[in-house]
Amino acid sequence: MLDRVTTFPMLEGPTMDTDIHAMGFTLTPALRDAVESRAQALRLRLPGRLGALSVRLFDVNGTRGGPDKGCLVHARLARRGTSVVATEVDEDLYRAIERAFDKLQRGARAAIERGRAGRRSALAGAAVRHEPASSGVPLMMEPAPGVAVVAVPP
DSSP, X not given: OOOOEEEOOEEOSSSOEEEEEXXXXXXXHHHHXXXXXXXXXXXXXSTTXXXXXXXEEXXXXXXXXXXXXXXXXXXXXXXTOEEEEEEEEESSHHHHHXXXXXXXXXXXXXXXXXXXXXXXHHHTTOOOOOSXXXXXXXXXXXXXXXXXXXXXXX
């Protein structure tokens, strides 16, 4: 059986948009409103910091049935080339949406702070070390469970 996907793109500003997909079930107006209100609240808390926002709502158990529903939120930070991804699974999809957006906000703030700290160090003349000398792997702070921060090429 194919998953049903419903998409509701909307514009929130000159460069900001939200793309909502429900996979495995129909996206109801109530779910769409819940996602839109959380997206709007996030943009108000991080003005000018967010680019495109993508939300995926899914049924973890698929056609087998079961109570677990999930929400994955992906945000591209404006002018940074960084993406932040947060996910949450819960019996209550509305609670999963709320928690995923909370994680995303924490991850975005941490990514923004890391960028500020790097610029401050560079401006102060301190050497900013982005990679270990031997491994060649970028240093990253350990994100909270369910949150990923990745550099995305432009």
